Amino acid sequence: MKKSLFFILLFLILNKSNQHSSHIKEEEIKPNKFELFIYEKIKSYPKLKQAYIGAFIISSAPIPIFIIIAIFNINNIKILDIMSAFAAGALIGDVFIHNLPEISHYHKHNHQNNHIKKNINSIIHDLFNKNELLLCFGILVLFITEKIMNYFNSKIENNENKLEKEHEKNNNNSHKNENHSHNHSHNHSSNITISLLGDFIHNITDGMAIGAGFNKNLKLGITLSTSIFFHEIPHEIGDFSYLLKQNMNLSSAILSQLITAIGAFFGVYISFLFGEIYSEKIISFASGAFLYLAINTIMGDLKHSKSFLNIFFEGIAFIFGVYVLDALI
Numbered sequence: 001m002k003k004s005l006f007f008i009l010l011f012l013i014l015n016k017s018n019q020h021s022s023h024i025k026e027e028e029i030k031p032n033k034f035e036l037f038i039y040e041k042i043k044s045y046p047k048l049k050q051a052y053i054g055a056f057i058i059s060s061a062p063i064p065i066f067i068i069i070a071i072f073n074i075n076n077i078k079i080l081d082i083m084s085a086f087a088a089g090a091l092i093g094d095v096f097i098h099n100l101p102e103i104s105h106y107h108k109h110n111h112q113n114n115h116i117k118k119n120i121n122s123i124i125h126d127l128f129n130k131n132e133l134l135l136c137f138g139i140l141v142l143f144i145t146e147k148i149m150n151y152f153n154s155k156i157e158n159n160e161n162k163l164e165k166e167h168e169k170n171n172n173n174s175h176k177n178e179n180h181s182h183n184h185s186h187n188h189s190s191n192i193t194i195s196l197l198g199d200f201i202h203n204i205t206d207g208m209a210i211g212a213g214f215n216k217n218l219k220l221g222i223t224l225s226t227s228i229f230f231h232e233i234p235h236e237i238g239d240f241s242y243l244l245k246q247n248m249n250l251s252s253a254i255l256s257q258l259i260t261a262i263g264a265f266f267g268v269y270i271s272f273l274f275g276e277i278y279s280e281k282i283i284s285f286a287s288g289a290f291l292y293l294a295i296n297t298i299m300g301d302l303k304h305s306k307s308f309l310n311i312f313f314e315g316i317a318f319i320f321g322v323y324v325l326d327a328l329i
Contacts, residue, residue, distance in 0.1 A: 035222045043218060051214035051268045054225035055207050059261035061232035065240050066254050078310055080245040084298050085314035087238015089321020091198075091294035094235075097322075099287040103131045103280045131284035138201075138288020142194055143296075149190040191297055192246050196256055198293035199239050200263040201286045206232065207267020208279055215272065234324045242298060 038057075042050050206228050214221030236257070243253040271279070305311050 035219075035226055038222050039219060047214055048268070048272055050218060050221060051211045051272065052265060054210040054214055054221050055264040055268045057225040058206055058210065058228045058232055059203070059258075059264050061229050062236040062240060062254075062257045062261070065233065065236045066257075069240060069244070070250060077245065078313075080241045081302060081305060081310060082313050082317045083237055083241030084245055085302055085317040086321040087235070087242055088294040088298040088302070089318035090234045090238055090324060091290045091298075091321075093322035093324070095287045095290050095294075099283050099290075103135075103284050103287070131280055134281055134284035135288040135291075138285040138290075139292045140288075141285075142197065142289050142292040145197060146190060146194050146297075149193055153190060191301065192243060192248060192256075194293060194297045195239065195242055195246075196260055198289050198297075199235075199257070199260040201289045202235065203260055203263030204267040204270070205283055205286045207264035207269075208271040208282065209267075210264065211268040211271025212275075212279070215275070234321065238298075238321070242301075245301070 038053075042053055045053070209228065210221065210225055213224035240253055240257060243256060244250070248256070270282070302314055305314060
């Protein structure tokens with residue numbers, strides 16, 4: 001009964017989020033009463049301050065998820081696996097349904113008269129300017145980050161094992177079970193770091209969209225903020241459940257999500273500093289990071305599922321995650 005009620009509430013939130021699109025044209029703006037209330041309150045503020053308020057709005061998206069998971073005390077590994085599969089689907093949906101069509105627009109615009117003989121300077125230029133290569137760099141950076149994390153974790157494990165062996169000699173006791181728990185805790189810390197890094201990059205791209213919206217038009221910025229708020233809910237469901245699945249306690253998971261929300265404010269600042277000059281490059285890099293996080297980290301963790309029933313529900317959750325992003329965009 002408790003689990004059924006949890007999924008019903010989750011469905012109602014997602015259904016509400018489906019009514020808002022994250023792509024809004026200025027001519028389509030029809031502010032609701034809440035948006036008009038915000039407009040009246042902040043219309044006299046400087047543009048940058050208005051955009052930071054927008055960043056605060058989208059950063060509050062995790063709050064309803066925190067409340068629901070805290071009330072229902074969700075810690076069942078099977079439910080968390082299903083929610084993690086949903087997160088993977090939402091991330092991959094974001095890349096292929098939202099990000100890639102957006103950066104392909106820039107690719108078509110810039111891919112003119114490109115039949116120049118390649119030299120070392122043009123190759124280096126392409127490495128940092130081609131969106132397709134920046135997407136690959138996004139994958140590479142998270143891969144290297146995880147490898148570095150694993151390297152330091154293995155060094156810590158080796159030191160712990162040495163200390164435990166010395167302790168065994170002195171006390172003539174076995175600590176095999178403790179070794180097992182140490183290894184798992186280090187694996188979890190690596191997964192958590194990659195997840196939080198991906199979430200931080202995601203929030204930067206959202207903040208840049210908010211900054212661009214407020215730069216163009218106050219009403220556009222406000223409407224975009226409320227739309228991204230609902231767009232963020234599916235991501236936050238997955239992010240939060242994945243952290244709990246990595247044995248993070250509830251308060252630490254909440255704190256970590258609040259810290260990564262700073263990325264939205266950083267994104268607003270970048271948007272105002274550079275305008276839209278580098279936006280497609282950051283989106284390209286972020287897309288690579290999302291793909292690595294979804295396929296390697298989240299789905300890699302789910303591949304250990306052995307029950308056919310669990311595999312079935314995880315597959316459905318993945319498809320639903322992609323569907324939600326398709327419905328939102």
